[in-house]
Amino acid sequence: MFPGDTDQQEMIPSKKSAVLVDGVVLNGPMTDAKAGEKFVEEACRLIMEEVVLKATDVNEKVCEWKPPEQLKQLLDLEMRDSGEPPHRLLELCRDVIRYSVKTSHPRFFNQLYAGLDYSSLVARFMTEALNPSVYTYEVSPVFLLVEEAVLKKMIEFIGWKEGDGIFNPGGSVSNMYAMNLARYKYRPDIKEKGLFGLPRLILFTSVECHYSMKKAASFLGIGSENVCFVETDGRGKMIPEELEKKVWQARKENGHTCVCGAAPFLVCATSGTTVLGAFDPLDEIADICERHSLWLHVDASWGGSALMSRKHRKLLHGIHRADSVAWNPHKMLMAGIQCCALLVKDNSDLLKKCYSAKASYLFQQDKFYDVSYDTGDKSIQCSRRPDAFKFWMTWKALGTLGLEERVNRALALSRYLVDEIKKREGFKLLMEPEYANICFWYIPPSLREMKEGPEFWAKLNLVAPAIKERMMKKGSLMLGYQPHRGKVNFFRQVVISPQVSREDMDFLLDEIDLLGRDM
């Protein structure tokens, strides 16, 4: 392999000049670059053939399902004392590709991301080859400027005049950032003193929010019980009156029933909930936040992309009134996992004040350039990937209009699917969607005449998991199912990729019917 002893020996110009320290020859590089480069070239060909070129081929399987124990047998996972030769590594690569789920397949609908964006993929290959870390301008000049430009543009689409932001590894982490920022704004000394001896902090979010809210509250020392869940309407949207009632209730606890008192500091609205794709009414929520001086964070990780569409951005009406927004271009805009921005309206350097630790080995103040470009101290991370870059490349390639078209088409396809579901026997919509989540039940023939009582629901609950098992084993498509707030298991279809067409929507319904009609 590339670092082999023999290669190393050959590279020593002559035995006479060899320098040995601790038994290691230090002359010349240790790696056989030629062999390494050849391996990369061959692997690139394999990736092109087996992944990129097949991404749009509906005749390929979405996955080649193997259960864990069998897959362990098929893959040679063990790491040994000696390395493997390049041809063996290429075989391993081939196996990894073969048994991995093809998330860019036109019939992969399992998550809130899908498809293959060629320009973003190129940006990602470049990132890996350049291997940068984005904290200081001296190490990442281009990527820091790109991040600045992308954040500025996203801020413009939110409708803020100015703002700040940071790309980070996930919508969950964005939500944590926002929660901590809101807390810092509420009581800056928590950064140094912690939460000890303080009144109990309380935040509000809807029952349909992402599960990261609970994770964030636990992680930040606030505690998951101090996340107050507000009821939603039948469509999954937070009910503003319920929110205000809960805020009053918490305020009342303060000094009355509760010994330590309760202090509301934050409302997290959701634009595009995970399961139902619901959008909270931001304007009404913003009014309440203003009345009670609460930080308004909008988790638009999923729904934020609708801002790119003049037709659909009304779903997020009022978002400009938020104090912070989480928005993941790796979802509907297909920038590649992960590409997640936390955006902040404040322009008084709040992010930096809240997060900085002023490491003197990294953020020296006596550098010869403008150190305001060393933005790494705004982050909870030290090394950080240049995630803005992939979105920038996609934006460059498609233009704003191309991104808009992508959103419009995904939502038009969703509309088409909804209409088809309504027409077909055995399919039942959970509710009219407003976004790209289409939630529905498939009711097999044996249940179609049954009354919708407890027995019906108990039986229907078993249908989606059974169909999911069959589709996985066949590899024909992938979509998710879940039980949700009293509703038994239903499918959640998500439409994202521009590689997807009407034909795939028809196929989806045909295939579910085919897989489930004997149940």
Add this chain to the structure above:
Amino acid sequence: MFPGDTDQQEMIPSKKSAVLVDGVVLNGPMTDAKAGEKFVEEACRLIMEEVVLKATDVNEKVCEWKPPEQLKQLLDLEMRDSGEPPHRLLELCRDVIRYSVKTSHPRFFNQLYAGLDYSSLVARFMTEALNPSVYTYEVSPVFLLVEEAVLKKMIEFIGWKEGDGIFNPGGSVSNMYAMNLARYKYRPDIKEKGLFGLPRLILFTSVECHYSMKKAASFLGIGSENVCFVETDGRGKMIPEELEKKVWQARKENGHTCVCGAAPFLVCATSGTTVLGAFDPLDEIADICERHSLWLHVDASWGGSALMSRKHRKLLHGIHRADSVAWNPHKMLMAGIQCCALLVKDNSDLLKKCYSAKASYLFQQDKFYDVSYDTGDKSIQCSRRPDAFKFWMTWKALGTLGLEERVNRALALSRYLVDEIKKREGFKLLMEPEYANICFWYIPPSLREMKEGPEFWAKLNLVAPAIKERMMKKGSLMLGYQPHRGKVNFFRQVVISPQVSREDMDFLLDEIDLLGRDM
């Protein structure tokens, strides 16, 4: 460009069968896959030529320095309404590469990562093409099994019989994970109740620890003032007696001077400090932790790689006594940014208990396979990159012995550099290194006869920044400098990459002398 209107029109089989919803044609895919694939192929060639093939060429510049305002002019950063054609995108790619720092250049010594590992690079390209997210087995079967295998092997090298772990985006985040785990172990109800009404939690780490300790304490609601910094010896190692004194002191506060009381719960030792590369005495520290029932976390983000070397693993003697360990294979083992594991000795599912939020849309319990492989709920993230995979590929390629050789060679080269520094006039070591951080001053001729008083140090403080400016503008090499705990600005040279040779070490010293001899 790929999503152009014309292409779309051509793809419609016949006007008659076109399906329109909301003015959007839904037949056939919207993307021109052929054009996209061609673009990816051309970009891959560019990346091979401009990044991969040049990575080992010392005649290339490490960076082509431009100040921020000028670089903004040179790059076309703006995102517009219309997209750009492929040839223009390729020009942009070329510019991005040109003005980016070449972190894989043999003379890039600026951070704790460097170099190009060909097998890891291939794994990273595959990751980007497959675009997986690692939370459930159904979506990431291969990558979850690979993560399990890699964690198991790392646990073996730490010396634990069993354990658990999770890859996450950075050593800083690993340290946060550990801090929260230790807190959960101390008081599990903090997960739900938060820190309100609890005695003040205190943790201990050395004054030389990574700055993420303060960030973590702030973020977790503990507060940076509740990080108790323990003095180090002249070599930068935590003094165990000082640690025990501080623990006693905190315990004494509990119930005496401090109203809310103070509760020690965690000691964070460092194996390989960021600036000096010092290793805390783990065995003595473990004794203290046992005596006081404190969680012992070892931040071996940088130094953990020494575990791969039979010769050097003694630096971490006692690490098997830790409760958790942070270890970043993206540093000395060159897995690519980021590749960071948090490892936990506990095998009672503590990670899952501490972090789970049981999202029912993702972690359904009625799946048809063994859901213990759905490990995503151990994470603070939702979508997560398969970082273990790149390290696995490197390990497969090099074998354990190859990884060991990599560590041994880096440390032998460090030793060589130290010996050269001692021989050369005008160079002065800060201290004998035990690892790959070589800290030294360059003393220009004008200061060599001066007494080491305040004036000398004030003048010397200006030397490293000035030389750094010159080397950046010349592009001949990159290494970092910093002031540190009363010591004026000095260089920190870090040796990692197997592409680096003795010749590069000689060049480093020659070049610094060349750049600084007129000062």
